[in-house]
Amino acid sequence: xxxxxxxxxxxxxxxxxxxxxxxxxxxxxxxxxxxxxxxxxxxxxxxxxxxxxxxxxxxxxxxxxxxxxxxxxxxxxxxxxxxxxxxxxxxxxxxxxxxxxxxxxxxxxxxxxxxxxxxxxxxxxxxxxxxxxxxxxxxxxxxxxxxxxxx
Numbered sequence: 001x002x003x004x005x006x007x008x009x010x011x012x013x014x015x016x017x018x019x020x021x022x023x024x025x026x027x028x029x030x031x032x033x034x035x036x037x038x039x040x041x042x043x044x045x046x047x048x049x050x051x052x053x054x055x056x057x058x059x060x061x062x063x064x065x066x067x068x069x070x071x072x073x074x075x076x077x078x079x080x081x082x083x084x085x086x087x088x089x090x091x092x093x094x095x096x097x098x099x100x101x102x103x104x105x106x107x108x109x110x111x112x113x114x115x116x117x118x119x120x121x122x123x124x125x126x127x128x129x130x131x132x133x134x135x136x137x138x139x140x141x142x143x144x145x146x147x148x149x150x151x
Contacts, residue, residue: 035079066120073116
């Protein structure tokens with residue numbers, strides 16, 4: 001009986017070790033991958049909006065992508081919780097300054113959100129020149145954050 005118990009315990013420990021080895025990623029690894037996907041989609045939206053501007057398309061057709069961009073802009077700070085840097089075990093371009101200069105990061109994210117909100121407001125109107133100018137403001141706010149906080 002003692003041998004059976006010992007063998008069972010050893011077997012369970014081996015199974016537990018194997019299961020742990022299969023998923024050695026941080027619980028925040030999915031968060032990192034989700035924010036990376038959202039950043040890519042943000043880039044797609046910006047490119048799509050710019051293409052519509054360049055083609056002289058009615059800005060009303062940009063209501064959905066500008067609202068999506070605005071919603072993402074407000075979610076950006078929450079996509080970078082503590083522990084979701086390189087220590088999450090997933091390749092990331094996020095610099096450690098996102099967490100060590102959190103106030104600066106959140107200020108830039110707030111600028112991005114305000115710029116994206118204004119772009120979405122303009123998409124509900126008919127002023128194509130103001131819409132195009134605001135797209136440039138949104139782009140500059142993106143770049144400002146990337147320059148400081150992205151490798």
